[in-house]
Amino acid sequence: MKIFSQALLGLYLAILFIAGLIAPEYYSLIRNTVSELGAQGFPNAWLMRTGFFVLAGAVLTTAYNLGKKFNLNLFRAAALLFLLLYGGAVFITGFWSDKNFFVLDHNLESFIHSFLANIAGMFYLIAVWMNASSIKQKRFSIISFVVFFSYLALSYLFFEVEEFQGLTQRGMHLISASWLILLNEQQRTPDKINFDKSVRA
Numbered sequence: 001m002k003i004f005s006q007a008l009l010g011l012y013l014a015i016l017f018i019a020g021l022i023a024p025e026y027y028s029l030i031r032n033t034v035s036e037l038g039a040q041g042f043p044n045a046w047l048m049r050t051g052f053f054v055l056a057g058a059v060l061t062t063a064y065n066l067g068k069k070f071n072l073n074l075f076r077a078a079a080l081l082f083l084l085l086y087g088g089a090v091f092i093t094g095f096w097s098d099k100n101f102f103v104l105d106h107n108l109e110s111f112i113h114s115f116l117a118n119i120a121g122m123f124y125l126i127a128v129w130m131n132a133s134s135i136k137q138k139r140f141s142i143i144s145f146v147v148f149f150s151y152l153a154l155s156y157l158f159f160e161v162e163e164f165q166g167l168t169q170r171g172m173h174l175i176s177a178s179w180l181i182l183l184n185e186q187q188r189t190p191d192k193i194n195f196d197k198s199v200r201a
Contacts, residue, residue, distance in 0.1 A: 002065050002184055004061060005061040005062045005065060005184050009058045009177050009181055012054045012177060013177055015051035015054060016051060019037045019038075019044065019047045019048045023042075023043070024043055028166060029166050029170070030163075030166050031166050033165050034048065034166070034169050034170060035169075038051070038094075050094075052090055055090050055177075056087045057087075059083060059086055059090060060084065060087040062083065062087075062184055063084045065184070070135075073134075075133070076134040076135075078130060079130035079131045079133075079134045083123075083127040085127075086127050089117075089119050089120035089123055092116055093117050121172075124151070124176055125151060128147055128151070131144065132144030135186055143179075144179065147178075147179045150175055151172055151176065154169075154172045154175070155172065158172070
């Protein structure tokens with residue numbers, strides 16, 4: 001199952017790359033967002049929408065794997081819950097498309113997509129922080145906190161510097177996928193010993 005999760009993450013990154021590669025010339029990788037690749041009326045929009053479902057599947061299977069491999073206390077269960085909420089929000093996001101940047105209709109669907117995307121980002125940040133705190137591995141925790149603050153900084157730049165929204169959002173997607181791959185790797189060394197020691201203490 002871990003290999004399946006990793007394969008889904010690899011597939012998602014491939015979709016992200018290919019969708020941008022085959023986009024029309026008027027689409028800018030620096031200025032236009034990932035969501036606009038799956039926007040209403042956009043050529044080959046189905047590809048990026050499929051990507052959202054693939055990413056959601058990767059997140060949900062990762063959470064399932066971690067739940068099976070690690071001993072759960074209340075805090076770790078909460079960490080996995082926010083990971084599940086993140087995956088669920090990404091999955092639902094795929095059903096509502098962003099409005100195209102050259103079409104000014106379907107504003108409600110676009111609002112729902114943007115709202116869910118923001119909620120997904122919030123759940124992701126909480127999941128990163130809580131998993132970094134609950135998995136007792138120093139290297140993973142340090143990298144996770146770096147990921148947390150990097151993602152937060154890119155989120156700020158995304159809203160403040162519109163002409164580079166495509167670039168900053170791609171950075172956010174690459175960071176989130178890379179962290180999920182790293183999280184999957186933690187399954188190889190479950191911290192049962194660390195958890196047992198904390199219980200005895």
